[in-house]
Amino acid sequence: xxxxxxxxxxxxxxxxxxxxxxxxxxxxxxxxxxxxxxxxxxxxxxxxxxxxxxxxxxxxxxxxxxxxxxxxxxxxxxxxxxxxxxxxxxxxxxxxxxxxxxxxxxxxxxxxxxxxxxxxxxxxxxxxxxxxxxxxxxxxxxxxxxxxxxxxxxxxxxxxxxxxxxxxxxxxxxxxxxxxxxxxxxxxxxxxxxxxxxxxxxxxxxxxxxxxxxxxxxxxxxxxxxxxxxxxxxxxxxxxxxxxxxxxxxxxxxxxxxxxxxxxxxxxxxxxxxxxxxxxxxxxxxxxxxxxxxxxxxxxxxxxxxxxxxxxxxxxxxxxxxxxxxxxxxxxxxxxxxxxxxxxxxxxxxxxxxxxxxxxxxxxxxxxxxxxxxxxxxxxxxxxxxxxxxxxxxxxxxxxxxxxxxxxxxxxxxxxxxxx
Numbered sequence: 001x002x003x004x005x006x007x008x009x010x011x012x013x014x015x016x017x018x019x020x021x022x023x024x025x026x027x028x029x030x031x032x033x034x035x036x037x038x039x040x041x042x043x044x045x046x047x048x049x050x051x052x053x054x055x056x057x058x059x060x061x062x063x064x065x066x067x068x069x070x071x072x073x074x075x076x077x078x079x080x081x082x083x084x085x086x087x088x089x090x091x092x093x094x095x096x097x098x099x100x101x102x103x104x105x106x107x108x109x110x111x112x113x114x115x116x117x118x119x120x121x122x123x124x125x126x127x128x129x130x131x132x133x134x135x136x137x138x139x140x141x142x143x144x145x146x147x148x149x150x151x152x153x154x155x156x157x158x159x160x161x162x163x164x165x166x167x168x169x170x171x172x173x174x175x176x177x178x179x180x181x182x183x184x185x186x187x188x189x190x191x192x193x194x195x196x197x198x199x200x201x202x203x204x205x206x207x208x209x210x211x212x213x214x215x216x217x218x219x220x221x222x223x224x225x226x227x228x229x230x231x232x233x234x235x236x237x238x239x240x241x242x243x244x245x246x247x248x249x250x251x252x253x254x255x256x257x258x259x260x261x262x263x264x265x266x267x268x269x270x271x272x273x274x275x276x277x278x279x280x281x282x283x284x285x286x287x288x289x290x291x292x293x294x295x296x297x298x299x300x301x302x303x304x305x306x307x308x309x310x311x312x313x314x315x316x317x318x319x320x321x322x323x324x325x326x327x328x329x330x331x332x333x334x335x336x337x338x339x340x341x342x343x344x345x346x347x348x349x350x351x352x353x354x355x356x357x358x359x360x361x362x363x364x365x366x367x368x369x370x371x372x373x374x375x376x377x378x379x380x381x382x383x384x385x386x387x388x389x390x391x392x393x394x395x396x397x398x399x400x401x402x403x404x405x406x407x408x409x410x411x412x413x414x415x416x417x418x419x420x
Contacts, residue, residue, distance in 0.1 A: 036351060036354055036355035036358060037308070037311070037355070038304060038305075038307045038308025038309070038310075038311040038312075038355070039305065039308035039309075039311075039312070039351075039352050039355030039356055039359070039392055039395060039396075040308075040355045040356070040358045040359040040362070041304045041308065041359070042302075042303075042304030042305030042306075042307070042308045042359070042395075043305070043355065043356040043359030043360065043388050043391065043392055044304075044359040044362055044363060045300050045304050046298060046300075046302075046304075046305070046388070046391065047359065047360060047363055047380075047384050047387065047388045048363050048366065049293065049294070049296070049300065050294070050384050050387070051363055051367060051378060051379070051380050051381070051384055052378065053290060053293050053294060054379065054381055054383075054384065055376070055377060055378045055379050056290075057290055058379070059376075059377070070242060070243045070247075070249060071146055071240055071241065071242045071243070071278070071279070072240070072241045072243070072249060072252055072253055072256060072276050072277065072278050073238050073239070073240055073241075073276070073277040073278070074096050074100065074104075074238070074239040074240075074241065074256060074260065074274060074275070074276055075095075075096060075236075075237075075238050075239075075274070075275050075276075075277055076090065076093045076094065076095050076096065076236065076237075076274065076275065077090050077093075077236075077275060078090065078275035078277060079275070079277040090275070092273075093273045093274060093275075094264075094273065094274075095232070095233065095235070095236065095237045096116070096237045096238060096239045096274070097232070097233075097237070098116055098140075098223065098227075098232070099263075100239060100260070100263055101114060101115075101116040101140060101239050103259065103263045104239065104241065104256065104259055104260075104263075107259045107262075108241070108255060108256070108259060109255070110243060110244055110247045110251055110252045110255050111241045111242065111243065111244065111252065111255075111256075112145075112242045112243060112244040112245070113142045113145040113146050113241075113242045114140075114142060114146070114239060114240070114241045114242070115139060115140050115141075115142045115143040115145070115146040115147070115239070115240045116138075116139070116140040116143075116223055116237065116238070116239050116240075117137050117138065117139045117140070117143060117147075117223070117237070117238055117240070118137065118138050118223070118226070118230075118232055118235045118236065118237040118238070119135050119136065119137045119138075119235075119236075120135075120136050120230055120235065121133050121134065121135055121136065122134060122136050122192055122193065123192075124136075124171075124175060124179065124190050124191070124192055124219060125179075125190065125191040125192075126179040126180065126188060126189075126190050126191070129178065129179045129180075129181075130179075131174070131175055131178040131179060131217075134175060134217060134218070134219055135217060135218045135219070136192060136218075136219050136221065136226075137218060137219065137220050137221070137226075138221050138222070138223040138225070138226025138227060138230070138232075139220050139221070139222070139223055139226075140162065140222075140223050141157060141159055141162035141163070141222075143220070143240075144156050145242065146240045146241075146242045147240065149203050149204070149206070149215045150203065150204040151170070151201045151202070151203060151204065152173065152202050152203060152204035152205070153184075153185070153186055153201065153202040154170070154185075154186045154199070154200050154201035154202055155200055155201050156170065156200075156201060157170070157200070157222055161222060162222045162223075162224065163224065164224065165222055165223075165224030165225035165227075165228065166222060166225060167195060167196065167197045167198065167221075167225055168197065168198050168199075168200045168221070168222065168225075169190065169192075169197045169198065169199050169200065169219050169220060169221050170199075170200060170201035170202070170203060170219070170220040171185065171190070171199055171201075171202055171203070171218075171219050171220075172202075172203050172214070172215050172216040172217050172218045172219070173202060173203060173204065173205035173206075173216045174205075174214075174216040174217050175216075175217065175218075175219060176199075176202045185199050185202050186199055186200065186201070186202065187199065190219075192219065192221075192229075193229045193230075195229065197221065203215045203216070203218070241256060249278055249280070253276050253278070256276055257272065257276060260272070260274050260276075305391070305395055308352075308355065308395065309352075309395045309398060309399040310399070312348055312351055312352055312395070312396060312399040312400065313348075313399040313400070313402065313403060315351070316344060316347065316348050316399065316400050316403035316404070317403045317406075319344065319347065319403070320344060320403050320406060320407045337408040337409065340404075340407050340408040340410075341404045341405060341407070341408035342404075343404075343407075344400060344403055344404035344407050344408075345397065345400050345401065345404040347400065348396045348397070348399050348400020348401075348403070348404065349393055349396035349397055349400060350396070351396060352392045352393060352395045352396025352397075352399065353389060353392045353393055353396060355392060356388050356389055356391065356392025356393075357388075357389065357392075359388065360380070360385060360388045360389070363380055364380050366378070367379065367380050
């Protein structure tokens, strides 16, 4: 029973402590606003950097995921870059060929689908309408199994059309809108390379990814027709290989390495004359960039938080001096040291948290403005909100602990005498 009564007394004192703190904050409005400013700027700097960072990371990872996390790309050039990138060695390598594709299809037991593609930029015309700098891709039949996109109108190539190299095309939504603003695109014939090519499908509108890539501005042709228009040996080509279910990228990469070395008759001691790339390489490259951005954010915001913390500590010392007489009276009436300590500690923490919340509200307004006026989607995540409030509380706790401890150790007689 005594323990329960002691617990109730503690809760009552705890409640009175934060009520005293709130009263002090409300009464001293100018001081409160000045104290908040440093923390507000600090939290704004740190969390705004993290908000932009998280939004960029989400956009980049979404763009990378669209390439396929379980897809490997057999190419001439490796994706990994660096200051010591030996481009002169890779320059002599041969491009991936359709013969390589057919051999991989025959020999691979771990691949679910394989596809070949190459791209060139050209102008696409329909009567007096035209769209410039369009990505024209020659693709093999299984390309739609490896590269994700959805046909909105029409259909994909049939196996016979792909094998025979019929002059047919699947176009992006922007191409359809640009060339056929007032009529149906399916069945119409567009001109590319001066040839008439029939449209059999229109891709559903997607929008651009973080890297500026989009199927909206692409035209897909069967590669067997595409190679009659261009010289594939003079172009950058790619073989995309999608792993079967339950097959890891490492296992598929090992198999592809063996197959490609066999196809190209590379001696055991000789280096590979091809690269097998995967999206993980891009993700790792951006991870290091994100780490630097996060560090810069903490450094910039850290100085503001430090200044804000000193500001709160200074205000709390002034508050203790102003209320020395009240502290003396409270202690003379039996107030415990922890009651006085909590009273000032709560005030410091409340000041800091309010400053942090103001900073977060400014960031929220900023995200709404940017998201509604630009194509970049900013998101203030729950994690960043918790981080902002948590950092604010910690700064308040650290800044207020010494002034609060000083106030709690005051002698009641000396405190009342000082106020007279």
